[in-house]
Amino acid sequence: xxxxxxxxxxxxxxxxxxxxxxxxxxxxxxxxxxxxxxxxxxxxxxxxxxxxxxxxxxxxxxxxxxxxxxxxxxxxxxxxxxxxxxxxxxxxxxxxxxxxxxxxxxxxxxxxxxx
Numbered sequence: 001x002x003x004x005x006x007x008x009x010x011x012x013x014x015x016x017x018x019x020x021x022x023x024x025x026x027x028x029x030x031x032x033x034x035x036x037x038x039x040x041x042x043x044x045x046x047x048x049x050x051x052x053x054x055x056x057x058x059x060x061x062x063x064x065x066x067x068x069x070x071x072x073x074x075x076x077x078x079x080x081x082x083x084x085x086x087x088x089x090x091x092x093x094x095x096x097x098x099x100x101x102x103x104x105x106x107x108x109x110x111x112x113x114x115x
Contacts, residue, residue, distance in 0.1 A: 050100025
């Protein structure tokens with residue numbers, strides 16, 4: 001995923017990142033070897049992600065990591081969509097989290113060097 005961000009400061013130090021998300025997908029010619037996949041299970045960044053709303057071509061996502069708390073609004077369809085990210089305080093993110101019940105993803109993002 002790639003985006004062309006424009007950062008816009010708002011009231012009380014809230015930061016908004018606006019841009020166009022360009023979805024990129026790659027197909028591997030073969031799966032990574034077992035050696036590459038045998039990564040430290042404690043490595044990576046734990047991500048809690050939940051969806052607050054979604055209708056037609058607009059969705060509102062809450063993402064919580066140990067380092068950032070973000071509310072994202074995505075609008076449009078296809079490989080390029082408008083994306084606006086708002087930085088949240090940890091308290092605000094946790095207050096919104098219960099409203100994502102039934103629409104959650106729990107994942108770990110790892111960066112693995114191939115080749």
